[in-house]
Each structure stands twice: as structure tokens, then as C-alpha cells.
Amino acid sequence: MNHAIRLLHLEDNPLDAELIRLRLQTAGLSCDIRWESGREAFESALAQETFDLVLADYKLPGYDGLSALRHVREKQPELPVIMLSGGLSEEEAVDCLKAGATDYVLKQRPQRLDTAVRRALVEKEEHAALRRAEEEIRRQSLFLRQVIDLNPNFIFAKDRAGRFVLVNQAMAEAYGSSVEEMLGKAEADVTADAQEVARFLKADLETMDTLRDVFIPEEKLIDAAGKERWLQTVKRPIVAADGRADRVLGVAVDITERKRAKDEIMRLNADLEERVRQRTAQLEAANKELEAFSYSVSHDLRSPLNAIDGFSQLLVRLDGEKLSDKGRHYLDRIRAGTRQMGELIEGLLSLAQLSHDQLRSEVVDLSAISRQVEQAFREREPERQVQTHIQDGLLTHGDPLLLSVAMNNLLGNAWKFTAKQAMARIDVGSELGADGSPLYFVRDNGAGFDMAHAEKLFGPFERLHSQSDFSGTGVGLATVKRIIGRHGGRIWAEGKVNEGATFYFTFGRKVESGDGDGRGDSNGG
Structure with missing residues (x-):
């Protein structure tokens, strides 16, 4: 030890006390010894100071060593006490050891004293270390117990006979019991349904025998209150040092509300399917x-x-x-x-x-359709001066017939409303939309329209210009909107009076990009 040994010595003979001091010093033990010869001084010193060891003479006038030993054990149970005596019978030695003495040394054999002191101090330190370890184990056990009991899920462990060796508070409450009452009980003691007991035991044994986890997605439990609860359980083997499993650990999650919600969704889906069927009819x-x-x-x-x-x-x-x-x-x-x-x-x-025709889906070349429509208009009105710009590679997925109708109406609209322009211009192309998908457009420099009335453009039989100015039925743009809508897209327009209009449209289906992104121009003369 690095520090001097604090030693309380009870001895009525000063000569014996000095001999003890010299013996310890000769043995190489650094001791700070307090010598007391009577009961009152001894007990006062024990109460006021801290000592590493007590040496007590077995026989003292009016206060024997056995009484001193009992007092030490009462006040400081862990403090080592070595009894000293000039003559100690075997029976008296046994009494001392029973009373809690660490050792005893005969005064006529002082050579044993230093060994006894060293051993007593080592044992004291070992006992202190053991107490610290036990306290740490107790603290950790309490912590783990709290963690297990605070967990809302069911946590349990069972042996091969189906007896519970671990149960948490949540599970005990569900069974209407306490943790202490459930420990040691078998599944049959807490579950009335014999089929359930057999099923649980089968899953337990399968887990232990195969050394593999068992997952039970749904199992029903009737708790102590008679309430039906649904659990989702995982069971895992607890493997011993010999590689075998004689216990199983289970964790069960209460999925009652989740199952109810799932059942409700299934009921609503069935109801919705029936409504859809009725609506379809x-x-x-x-x-x-x-x-x-x-x-x-x-x-x-x-x-x-x-x-x-x-x-x-x-x-x-x-x-x-x-x-x-x-x-x-x-x-x-x-x-x-x-x-x-x-x-x-x-x-x-x-x-x-358009509302009920079957929709086909294939690659459609809007550039080619636009040029065919343009050619038809030029042959119909060869005297018109119209400059067109049709971008190459405008490919999309859709119904070729319906998209041809849509482009025919859009280009026909642009052709019609540029009729009063000395040099008409029509552009067909695409650009990237805000979401990165293609945004197609048909633009003209014709009569345009007032944006305050833009919402009327796509209504059936709605017209923003008089029949005398521009002929038409007011159905073309409504047809285009319906075609674009059936393709999962949308269409809108921007314009100014006498400054032209631009019709933008998108498709909901995947758009294929063309091989090139150049523009093909054709100028009408």
C-alpha cells in the first residue's frame, strides 16, 4: 500500500503494544497506530476516525476482545479485526471467527502477525471491489429492468418447458398479473386457450431447435379485460456457451390499431370498388x-x-x-x-x-403532322402569304389519330386568325417546362385575344370574335382540350389583341426526344 496503514490497537499492556508496533515495523509495514487500552477510548476513536484495521486483545480487564469485536461489527461491518491473545483455546478461536474476526494471532507466535495483517488488508480491498462490482451489477440490473418495463411492447423470455423467465410490465398488465407473479409460470397458467398455448410452444421450440428467428406477422390475444388485441411477434433463440438454445426471447408489438385501420381501409376500398362499378355501369x-x-x-x-x-x-x-x-x-x-x-x-x-373512343399509345411525330396540315392549308388557299417555322423532332407518345385532330385544329386556328395579316407567321415548337418536361406550343401573329376572356377559349361553342370577322363553330379548341386531357396533359393560351396568340400544351405520358433539335423552315409565297 502506498499510504501508512491506519491501525486501531486495543491493548491494556503497553509493553505488548510496543512489541506489536516493532514487529510490524520490522516486517516492512508502514503503520500509523492509535493505541487505546479501555472501552470508552476505543469506541470513541472508532467513531471519530477512519481505520484500515483493528487489532484487539482477547482478554482485557472489564472489556474483553470479543465485546470489542461485536462493537466493530455493529458499527463498521467491513472493517477487518485481528484478535490477539497470549493463550487462546480452540473453542475461543472458533467463537472469534464466528463473531466475525478476520483472523487471530497468538502473542507467543508474533511472526504470523505481519502475514495476517497483509492478508486482512488484501481481503478488505477484495471485499470492497466485490461490493463495488455488486453495486454496479445492481445498478445496471435496475437500469435494464426499467428499460424493459418502460417499453410499451411485450418483452418476454421462456425456457423449453414454456415457463416465463423474463416478463416486462406491459405484458404482465395485459395478462392481468404482475411481473413477479408471472415469472416461473408456464404459458398454460396464463392463457386459457389450449390451441393458443400449443401454437406458442411450437413457435418457441422451433426457434430454439433451428437457432433461427421466427416472425409471426399477426396473432390474436384476449387480454385480462377481455379486449381483443393483435400482436406482431419476433422470437429469437438465446444461445448458450455450448451452442445450444434452451431459452427464447420474444418481442411483440401491439398492432391492434394498425390492423383496425387496415381493415377499415380494405372495407372502404371494397366500398369504393362497388361505387366505381356502379358509376362505371x-x-x-x-x-x-x-x-x-x-x-x-x-x-x-x-x-x-x-x-x-x-x-x-x-x-x-x-x-x-x-x-x-x-x-x-x-x-x-x-x-x-x-x-x-x-x-x-x-x-x-x-x-x-372523343369521350369514349379507345385511346392508342404509340410514338407520334408532331413535326410531320404539322407539316401535313400546313401543306393542306396552302393547297386550299394558295394566295395566302404565311411564313411557318416547324421544329424538327417533336416526338411524343399518344393516339396518332387524335393528336392529328388536335394539331389540325390548333394550326387551323392559327391559319384562320392570321388571315388579315399582310405577312402571317406561325411557329410550332417546344421548350423545357418548369419541371424539365417538354412544353409544346403553336404561336401566331394574328388577331390575338383579351386575356380577361382566356377561360372561355376552350369552352364548347364559345367565341371571342364575331362570325362576320372570323368564321367557325367554337368547337375546335374544346376538341383540342379534350384530346390533350385524355393524354394526361393540359393546354392553356396567352395572347394580346392584334398581337397574336400562343397555345401551350403538355402530355402526361413519357416524351421521347428527337434525334435533332434544329428547326425546319418553309416560307409561303
Whole structure:
């Protein structure tokens, strides 16, 4: 030891006390010895100071060493005490050891004293270390117990007989018991359902025998309150040093609310599927009615219109010379009205047809379609001066027929509203949208429109210009919007009066990029 040994010595003979001091000094032990000869001084010193060891004479007048030993054990149970005596019988030595003496030394054999002192001090240190280790183990056990008990999940361990060797508070409460009551009990003692007990034991043994985890996604438990609870459990083997498992650790999560939510979602999905089925049947019925209506419109309205137009032509041919100029003008107005009515009927039928036709999906070249449409317009109106710019490689996925209708309407709109421009210009191209996907456009420098009325552009039969200024039915842009919508995209327009308009549109499906990004120009003369 690095410090002097603090030693309390109870001895009535000063000569014996000095001999003890010299003996310890000769043995190389550095001792700070307090010598007391009576009871009162001895007990006072023990209460006021700290000592490493007590030496006590077994026989003292009025205060024997055995009484001193008992007092030390009462006040400081861990303090080593070595009994000294000039003559100690075997029976007295046993009494001393039973009373808690660390050792005893006969005064006529002082050579044992230094060995006894060293051994007593070593044992004291070992006992102190053991107490510290036990306290740390106790503290860690308490900590782990709290961690286990504070966990809301069920935590348990069982042996091969199905007896609980570990249970946490949450599980004990679910079984209407306490942790102490459940320990040592078998599954059958706490679970009334024999089938459940057999199933639990089977999973336990499988885990221990295979040394593999067992996952149980759902298992039902009726708790102490009679409440149905659903658990999701993982069982793992506890492997001993010999490589075998004789215990199983289980952790069960209460998934009752999750299961209820899942069951509710499944019920709602089933209800939704039934509603969808009913709605689909209603839509199918509505589509059949629409088809019947379309047939009626096509047959019942076209026939009288054709009759009006035909008889108007006959009237001009047979009695044209008898008609006044005003009469001819009226007949021309009648024929123009029938033609416009026919166009409206065609537009209405086309718009209705778009709602239920099967949509195909393939690569569509919007650049090629635009050039075909442009060529058709030039052949129809060769006198028009229109400069067009159609970007190459405008590829997308969609229905080729419907997208041809859409581009025909968009370019036809641009062609029509640039009719009063000395040098008309139409651009077809694409640019990157805010989300990085292609944003297609058709732009012209024609009549334009007031943005305050932009929401009316795509409504059926909505017109922002008079029939006398620009002819049309007001169905074309509504048709385009429906086609773009069926392709998962959207369309909108920007414009200014007399400064042109730009129609932007996107597609919801994946867009293929073209081989090149140049622009092909064709100038009309």
C-alpha cells in the first residue's frame, strides 16, 4: 500500500503494544497506530476516525476482545479485526471467527502477525471491489429492468418447458398479473386457450431447435379485460456457451390499431370498388344514350338541313331569274346557315365521340403532322402569304389519330386568325417546362385575344370574335382540350389583341426526344 496503514490497537499492556508496533515495523509495514487500552477510548476513536484495521486483545480487564469485536461489527461491518491473545483455546478461536474476526494471532507466535495483517488488508480491498462490482451489477440490473418495463411492447423470455423467465410490465398488465407473479409460470397458467398455448410452444421450440428467428406477422390475444388485441411477434433463440438454445426471447408489438385501420381501409376500398362499378355501369349507360342521341342528331337533323339546302339550290336553278336581288341574298343566307348548322352538328358529334373512343399509345411525330396540315392549308388557299417555322423532332407518345385532330385544329386556328395579316407567321415548337418536361406550343401573329376572356377559349361553342370577322363553330379548341386531357396533359393560351396568340400544351405520358433539335423552315409565297 502506498499510504501508512491506519491501525486501531486495543491493548491494556503497553509493553505488548510496543512489541506489536516493532514487529510490524520490522516486517516492512508502514503503520500509523492509535493505541487505546479501555472501552470508552476505543469506541470513541472508532467513531471519530477512519481505520484500515483493528487489532484487539482477547482478554482485557472489564472489556474483553470479543465485546470489542461485536462493537466493530455493529458499527463498521467491513472493517477487518485481528484478535490477539497470549493463550487462546480452540473453542475461543472458533467463537472469534464466528463473531466475525478476520483472523487471530497468538502473542507467543508474533511472526504470523505481519502475514495476517497483509492478508486482512488484501481481503478488505477484495471485499470492497466485490461490493463495488455488486453495486454496479445492481445498478445496471435496475437500469435494464426499467428499460424493459418502460417499453410499451411485450418483452418476454421462456425456457423449453414454456415457463416465463423474463416478463416486462406491459405484458404482465395485459395478462392481468404482475411481473413477479408471472415469472416461473408456464404459458398454460396464463392463457386459457389450449390451441393458443400449443401454437406458442411450437413457435418457441422451433426457434430454439433451428437457432433461427421466427416472425409471426399477426396473432390474436384476449387480454385480462377481455379486449381483443393483435400482436406482431419476433422470437429469437438465446444461445448458450455450448451452442445450444434452451431459452427464447420474444418481442411483440401491439398492432391492434394498425390492423383496425387496415381493415377499415380494405372495407372502404371494397366500398369504393362497388361505387366505381356502379358509376362505371352508369357511365356505360350514359354513353349508350349518348351514342343513341348522336345517331338521332346525325340522322334526324341532317336530313331536314340537307332538304333545306337542296331545295334552296333547286329554287335558284329553276326560278332564279324571277328572284330579286334581295331574294337571292336571302337564299344565300339560308344556305350559309344550313352549312354552319351542319358544321356545328359535325363538331358536336366529334366532341362527343372523343369521350369514349379507345385511346392508342404509340410514338407520334408532331413535326410531320404539322407539316401535313400546313401543306393542306396552302393547297386550299394558295394566295395566302404565311411564313411557318416547324421544329424538327417533336416526338411524343399518344393516339396518332387524335393528336392529328388536335394539331389540325390548333394550326387551323392559327391559319384562320392570321388571315388579315399582310405577312402571317406561325411557329410550332417546344421548350423545357418548369419541371424539365417538354412544353409544346403553336404561336401566331394574328388577331390575338383579351386575356380577361382566356377561360372561355376552350369552352364548347364559345367565341371571342364575331362570325362576320372570323368564321367557325367554337368547337375546335374544346376538341383540342379534350384530346390533350385524355393524354394526361393540359393546354392553356396567352395572347394580346392584334398581337397574336400562343397555345401551350403538355402530355402526361413519357416524351421521347428527337434525334435533332434544329428547326425546319418553309416560307409561303
